Amino acid sequence: MQKSEVESLLAEKLGLTKIAARDLLNVILDQMTLEMSRGNRISLPGFGVFEVRAFAPRTGRNPQTGEPIEIPAGHNVQFKPGKGLKDLVAQSLAQ
Structure with a gap:
């Protein structure tokens, strides 16, 4: 949609x-x-929670060369679906 x-x-x-x-x-x-x-944090009961989470720096790999690269620390938005949403999706897709 x-x-x-x-x-x-x-x-x-x-x-x-x-x-x-x-x-x-x-x-x-x-x-x-x-x-x-x-x-x-944004909580929408029955739908889910949007939350900003920090992540630590880490070492990754360049997919083209295989060379290690440093990925800096940062923040990301995560969504955790609520029970109502999870149940409805599971029920709808099970049919």
Whole structure:
């Protein structure tokens, strides 16, 4: 599903114009991005948790040459699905 499809679905479900739905989605995504850029956790019960995690520096390999390279420490966003989402996906895909 693409962002434009989510916007159309929001417009239909909430009785909004497509422009209002796009603005609503952008506000939500902007706020989530801002919170994660501050290192904050976002918990959406039944759906999941978005969390910023730090990772340590490590040695990797250049896939073309096999040469070792240093990968610096950094941060990454991780998503952990909630029980409701996990159960629904497992049930839907089992059919």
